[in-house]
Amino acid sequence: MEEQRICILCPAGCHLKISGGKDDFKVEGNRCPRGAQYAYDEIHDPRRTVTAVAMTDAHCSCCCPVKSDSPVPKAMINELLELIYASEVKLPVRCGQIMIENFNNTNINVIFTRTINSTKELMS
């Protein structure tokens, strides 16, 4: 097996050349050790951090940004998005506060990424 990937962990965006199997797994082109781990994960268990907005219970169409606190297995992303879109958030919320806990028993939480104290703040 030989594959080319771009490491997405930082803006350097190293071009990774991945070869070998479970025992002779080899990565070239990474400028730091995180890239090697990324390459391994990308082949065996690809994940992405999910960011989205959740609707609030405010009367206007106003929303609050959220993110998964660690990367989500790619195959579960759509399910997680559905869950976020179907929820209605009650204000106030604090940046870092948990919105969805332990999604699908993955130990992954969805957290708010902005502090919103009141509807008034959203309307402005």
Add this chain to the structure above:
Amino acid sequence: MSENKHEITDVVIIGGGAAGLSAGKITAKHGLSTVILERDSRMGGILNQCIHNGFGVHHFKEELTGPEYAERVYHEALAAGCAMYTGTTVMDVSGKRLKRVLCCSPEHGVREFNARAVVLAMGSRERNRGNIAIAGARPAGVFTAGTAQRLMNINGFVPGSEAVIIGSGDIGLIMARRLSWAGVKVNAVIEIMPYAAGLPRNIAQCLEDFDIPLHLSCQTLRINGRDRVESVDVAPLENGRVCLEKTFNISCDTILMSVGLIPENELSQKAGARLNPLTGGPVVDSRMMTSAEGVFACGNVLHIHDLVDYVSSEAEMVAEKIRLFLGGDVKAPEIKTVPGGNIRYVIPGGFEPGTDSTFYMRPLAVMDKARMNIYQDGRLIYDHPVKYVKPAEMLKVHLSPDFDDALPSGGDLKFSLKAE
């Protein structure tokens, strides 16, 4: 604001984005009275609408989303003692030694601040359809990528059901993923250049993850549709020629234009700052001061940044320079800095030997392995390897105070990239 009439503020910062907040944090920490004026209803600037992650890897050693980064720098600026006013638009900057900053807000009406130093931190605006001339009627459904981002991330609207993105800048790429995750089908990204304008990581995680085709060396000829966008006509470029006979059509009801940012500089010119045609921002000397005495600039208003971390470090450098300036430091003779091979511009435009100096620059073309060279009067005085040079990424060169290879009496410093 009448109570302010005779009061003098040390530093007035125009714009409360990453640049303004980061600069204010440091000037206030140095005990300088600092006011930040922001037009929008909240501080944070463009970061507020960038809900994706990837911010702060260098600066906070942590991967944050835009709103999280904004909230952090906001709290840092607040804790340092900055006075901040939102909903406040600055209309004019005048005055020679003492600067008069004229602004207005619904809350306080028209008011004036007297400042010993002014920081321009107004950010940038997007190029639009008018800037790149595409034929067709004016149907609904054409957005700049940033406008679409604001609509989706601040207001919660989804702009359409099938989209085409014109231009492969990072904002467009980020929006391709955002749209896909919101259930909008992105049919293509069209790029006129033979390479993508955005970062490789964004090509990987925003296009390849969703199998979105990227058409390089292709020009958008026409936007079709009368009331609402229906499709676009696209033709490949071969040897600089548009191949009309190979024109193809892509259907869509929504078009996002991601064709670059332009520094927002009407106010800078009013303040008397000369602009640099290469950056679209003001010319600055080794003190990061514009051609208007006491007026400094940082962030996207100075030159377009792709990394907020660099915006913050540049802004903090400006704050240090302001401390020296207000402390009575007189300007030392400086050496001009100029772009050489494969460099579009160098900022700041001057170097004062013996000072801690950081230079930011943009390459013109891709180079796999290169050396950053600095020449003075034809003499090589700095030589450092750099890898993966690309126009989408800004380069940074640091010269420490003990760098003594440049002759103060010598000619310009020429920054060049040489392929290895």
